[in-house]
Amino acid sequence: MPKAVNTIINARWIIPVSGQNQTDYLQHHSLVIQQGRIEAVLPTATVDGNYTAEETIDLTDHALIPGLINSHTHASMSLFRGLADDLTLMDWLNNHIWPAESKWVNAEFVKDGTRLAIAEMIKSGTTCFNDMYFFPDISAQVAASSNMRATVGMIVIDFPSNWAADQNDYFDKGLQVHDQYKDHPLIQASFAPHAPYSVSDEPLQRIQMLAAELDVPIHMHVHETVDEINIGMENQQCRPIERLHKLGLLSPSLMAIHMTQLTPDEIQLVSETGTQVVHCPQSNLKLASGFCPVDKLVENNINVALGTDSAASNNNLDMLNEMQTAALLAKGVSANAESLPAIQALRMATINGAKALGIDNETGSLEAGKSADITAIDMKRIGTEPVYNPVSQIVYASQSADISDVWIAGKQVLKKRQLTLMDEKDIIEKARYWQKRIVSA
Amino acid sequence: MPKAVNTIINARWIIPVSGQNQTDYLQHHSLVIQQGRIEAVLPTATVDGNYTAEETIDLTDHALIPGLINSHTHASMSLFRGLADDLTLMDWLNNHIWPAESKWVNAEFVKDGTRLAIAEMIKSGTTCFNDMYFFPDISAQVAASSNMRATVGMIVIDFPSNWAADQNDYFDKGLQVHDQYKDHPLIQASFAPHAPYSVSDEPLQRIQMLAAELDVPIHMHVHETVDEINIGMENQQCRPIERLHKLGLLSPSLMAIHMTQLTPDEIQLVSETGTQVVHCPQSNLKLASGFCPVDKLVENNINVALGTDSAASNNNLDMLNEMQTAALLAKGVSANAESLPAIQALRMATINGAKALGIDNETGSLEAGKSADITAIDMKRIGTEPVYNPVSQIVYASQSADISDVWIAGKQVLKKRQLTLMDEKDIIEKARYWQKRIVSA
Numbered sequence: 001m002p003k004a005v006n007t008i009i010n011a012r013w014i015i016p017v018s019g020q021n022q023t024d025y026l027q028h029h030s031l032v033i034q035q036g037r038i039e040a041v042l043p044t045a046t047v048d049g050n051y052t053a054e055e056t057i058d059l060t061d062h063a064l065i066p067g068l069i070n071s072h073t074h075a076s077m078s079l080f081r082g083l084a085d086d087l088t089l090m091d092w093l094n095n096h097i098w099p100a101e102s103k104w105v106n107a108e109f110v111k112d113g114t115r116l117a118i119a120e121m122i123k124s125g126t127t128c129f130n131d132m133y134f135f136p137d138i139s140a141q142v143a144a145s146s147n148m149r150a151t152v153g154m155i156v157i158d159f160p161s162n163w164a165a166d167q168n169d170y171f172d173k174g175l176q177v178h179d180q181y182k183d184h185p186l187i188q189a190s191f192a193p194h195a196p197y198s199v200s201d202e203p204l205q206r207i208q209m210l211a212a213e214l215d216v217p218i219h220m221h222v223h224e225t226v227d228e229i230n231i232g233m234e235n236q237q238c239r240p241i242e243r244l245h246k247l248g249l250l251s252p253s254l255m256a257i258h259m260t261q262l263t264p265d266e267i268q269l270v271s272e273t274g275t276q277v278v279h280c281p282q283s284n285l286k287l288a289s290g291f292c293p294v295d296k297l298v299e300n301n302i303n304v305a306l307g308t309d310s311a312a313s314n315n316n317l318d319m320l321n322e323m324q325t326a327a328l329l330a331k332g333v334s335a336n337a338e339s340l341p342a343i344q345a346l347r348m349a350t351i352n353g354a355k356a357l358g359i360d361n362e363t364g365s366l367e368a369g370k371s372a373d374i375t376a377i378d379m380k381r382i383g384t385e386p387v388y389n390p391v392s393q394i395v396y397a398s399q400s401a402d403i404s405d406v407w408i409a410g411k412q413v414l415k416k417r418q419l420t421l422m423d424e425k426d427i428i429e430k431a432r433y434w435q436k437r438i439v440s441a
Numbered sequence: 442m443p444k445a446v447n448t449i450i451n452a453r454w455i456i457p458v459s460g461q462n463q464t465d466y467l468q469h470h471s472l473v474i475q476q477g478r479i480e481a482v483l484p485t486a487t488v489d490g491n492y493t494a495e496e497t498i499d500l501t502d503h504a505l506i507p508g509l510i511n512s513h514t515h516a517s518m519s520l521f522r523g524l525a526d527d528l529t530l531m532d533w534l535n536n537h538i539w540p541a542e543s544k545w546v547n548a549e550f551v552k553d554g555t556r557l558a559i560a561e562m563i564k565s566g567t568t569c570f571n572d573m574y575f576f577p578d579i580s581a582q583v584a585a586s587s588n589m590r591a592t593v594g595m596i597v598i599d600f601p602s603n604w605a606a607d608q609n610d611y612f613d614k615g616l617q618v619h620d621q622y623k624d625h626p627l628i629q630a631s632f633a634p635h636a637p638y639s640v641s642d643e644p645l646q647r648i649q650m651l652a653a654e655l656d657v658p659i660h661m662h663v664h665e666t667v668d669e670i671n672i673g674m675e676n677q678q679c680r681p682i683e684r685l686h687k688l689g690l691l692s693p694s695l696m697a698i699h700m701t702q703l704t705p706d707e708i709q710l711v712s713e714t715g716t717q718v719v720h721c722p723q724s725n726l727k728l729a730s731g732f733c734p735v736d737k738l739v740e741n742n743i744n745v746a747l748g749t750d751s752a753a754s755n756n757n758l759d760m761l762n763e764m765q766t767a768a769l770l771a772k773g774v775s776a777n778a779e780s781l782p783a784i785q786a787l788r789m790a791t792i793n794g795a796k797a798l799g800i801d802n803e804t805g806s807l808e809a810g811k812s813a814d815i816t817a818i819d820m821k822r823i824g825t826e827p828v829y830n831p832v833s834q835i836v837y838a839s840q841s842a843d844i845s846d847v848w849i850a851g852k853q854v855l856k857k858r859q860l861t862l863m864d865e866k867d868i869i870e871k872a873r874y875w876q877k878r879i880v881s882a
Binding site for chain 2: 336385
């Protein structure tokens, strides 16, 4: 007798990214959802007799992929999208972003900005994001209420902010967020020391100990620019990675973001310690920070995930667009057209992100037992026809407007391009309200 | 008394790209169209009393930009979109593209493929394309019937094809196309010798003379890859650019496509001869051909236009996406975040393309007297809000799905995302028909 389940999605293609398939994609397959989890992935022709569902959805021109994982964001900075562009990193930070942050960032800003970011992410197929920003309590709250999966950073930085007065205050407030969400099904906390040049040894040691004790990941900008290396050499007489290694931070718990400046020995060290790398190609290009040697990292069996960075240095949170840039750029940088093929770019944006965040048992691929975090892409569009290979087409030709439906933990958060849990009109009004305030100040 | 005109478009922003403005964009301005031409660009508040129109269109959240110019395509290859990806150039060409072309390319293929390409281009805001392919008579016909502006290449290549048997045949058939369209308002012909490695001296000399006589541009792949340079050194004992210079081809009439391999002396030569360069960043990345030194070309006052190349090596014909890649990549390659600011990327995709094609009196900017080739972009979207600077947002965050309306020579070819002159359903059916034939062969 057929098993009664919640939802059956019949799709033209399913790209499970499971690593166990002989083929990158399955044709005319169905995905079965029961109580928020993937019950099965099977040929559509074999569904009848095996399952009956409360709801059956036919996606005849669509591909299902695992929900995308944006492994590095500062979500609420979306309110600064396009505030300052085409500037060098130091001009951008010192004369635009940091003054704007110290003037405007508060709980209300983070709430409205994170809503804007999550709405954009869901509409572009992202079901999980790894955030670093002030007021992580608010980011967590907004994510939870939007049914969005998130890792929020317990940010630590040497200087005071509107969020925390001093080092102890950062730790205290961060740990409160950790405690509040430690049993939440969608939200986890990580430690987020900002960067080697902005966090001193003592808090880094404290983070290293606490992260091990609490079993949470660490999220940190590392080797983003040549300047950062120079500052490290001047202040600590060593390169930041060496310093982090001495402090015991290089490990599978560390997500090292950017990593554009790496010697062969450092790549070896990253590989040996199992350190996770998060590649942010568009941000690195836009700020002219350098090229992350993705090809060599992959060769050295380093897990590389993908992130957009904030909309202030990108200027979008669109992971399809980011995958395209990653796949194209890797070929240019390595002078090898076989580098980072489409399926590998998709892995970086899904399962590799889940591994980096330590949640690959829960999400990152379409496999029985995992949470039903699913993105559907409509492939029937003038710009994506014909389809010889759906994986290539998704990475090189699809755009976020093609994302039709999104589920997170089995709950449909995007239905035929409409957000089911968020008020899009209100979110845009709030974005415009902040822009007016900021411009007229 | 107000002047009676055909159309008034009231827009939130107008980005004229005229070079004469103090500012990159105008706010709350209107564009007036009369008999297919731009009559005026003026503040919306001053329209009443000056003009009355048969049709007034309010685009309250939109930016108007000049219709985009795709300065290098092989349009009908869209039917091969995604046929072969993540391969080295020689593997891709020898084992996939050239066999597929010799088997499938005929008049019917070019008709269906060019329709697919033009539909995609119009829906992504492109109003003019510069094509190189077999059966330019068919491409011209499809473009003319779609009210699309095009320059079609009189292709010349040393080996026979389904289009022409030998050198004389290429010239004869090409010149027939030229003669047929020489007074057409939207279509012009160029000479399109394929590449230095595939066209010998004699036809190049003939092209040089005929192009001067007929006053038509020349469209040629030049210095695309290191291999091409090596072949030139072996066969002609000089680099291809030197050979083209000896043959008298370097001039403002030549559009040199790709140009990823350039010495400082060659950049100087290109500058002195007024040779036009067309940059195709996504294709160059995807095939790992090298980086065009856009920054240095611009410094040397070389006119640089932008092209997508074919969908077989891209895999889209989306000029918004191409501008984004161009603006990001230039910063990475030059290690300077101030390189190729957004407005300059937009110039490459509009007026610079018109200059390269010799039609900048007719199109490429929104100025009184020019043809009404106009693209409207809806900026009210979660992923493009808020808007501090519409130019940044268009280049770094907008996507082709945001293109709402397009006019070519005053005729509206896209209306609220719907093609007015083309049957989208039929075009997709034809694309799928070809894909089935090609895959099952």
